Amino acid sequence: MKTNNRDLEFYMNLNYKIILSPLSDVDGGGWFAEHPELPGCQSDGETPEEAIANLMEARSAWLSFAIERGKEIPLPKEYQVEEYSGKFTLRLPKSLHRKLSEVAKKEEVSLNQLVLSLISYALGCRTRIEHMEHHIGIIAIHAQEQESEGISEEVLQGLISSIDEQWSRANKSSNSFTR
Incomplete structure (x- = not known):
C-alpha cells in the first residue's frame, strides 16, 4: 500500500476539473457536480452554486478517506506531466511512401526530416487558417452590427484590406518554410 505524504490542504487547493x-425532473431536478479525476467524488444541489459547494464537501471527505488509508490520489490533469518519446509508428500506402522517398531524395534530406517538416508546415497552416477564420468571424459580427446603420464601402474595404494584409504576411512566413 502506497502512503501519501501530502495533506488534505494540498489537495483541496488543487484545481480539479468540475463537470x-x-x-x-425525473431525477429530482437541481444540479449534479463531479470531479471526473476523483472517481466517485460527486454531489448535487438545487442550484449550480449549491451543487459545487456540496461537491467541495464531498471532495474533502473523499480526499480525507484516501489519505487516511494511504491510497494513491490522482493529481488534476493540468498538473500531470505527459511524457512523449518523440517517436511513433506510421503506416501509409506504398505509393505515398514511394512519393515521400522520392521527394526526400530530391531535397537531399532524410525521409524522417521531410515528414517532420511537412507535418510542421501543415500544423502551421492550420493555425494560420484558424487565426484567419477568427478574424473573418469578427468582421462578420462587425458587419452585422453595422448593417442596420448601413456599413460604408470604405469601412468594408478597410476590413478586407486588413485580412488581405494578414493573409499575405502568413503566406510569406509559410513560403520561407518551403523551397
Missing part, C-alpha cells in the same frame, strides 16, 4: 450538469 456540472442539470438533473432531469
Whole structure:
C-alpha cells in the first residue's frame, strides 16, 4: 500500500476539473457536480452554486478517506506531466511512401526530416487558417452590427484590406518554410 505524504490542504487547493450538469425532473431536478479525476467524488444541489459547494464537501471527505488509508490520489490533469518519446509508428500506402522517398531524395534530406517538416508546415497552416477564420468571424459580427446603420464601402474595404494584409504576411512566413 502506497502512503501519501501530502495533506488534505494540498489537495483541496488543487484545481480539479468540475463537470456540472442539470438533473432531469425525473431525477429530482437541481444540479449534479463531479470531479471526473476523483472517481466517485460527486454531489448535487438545487442550484449550480449549491451543487459545487456540496461537491467541495464531498471532495474533502473523499480526499480525507484516501489519505487516511494511504491510497494513491490522482493529481488534476493540468498538473500531470505527459511524457512523449518523440517517436511513433506510421503506416501509409506504398505509393505515398514511394512519393515521400522520392521527394526526400530530391531535397537531399532524410525521409524522417521531410515528414517532420511537412507535418510542421501543415500544423502551421492550420493555425494560420484558424487565426484567419477568427478574424473573418469578427468582421462578420462587425458587419452585422453595422448593417442596420448601413456599413460604408470604405469601412468594408478597410476590413478586407486588413485580412488581405494578414493573409499575405502568413503566406510569406509559410513560403520561407518551403523551397
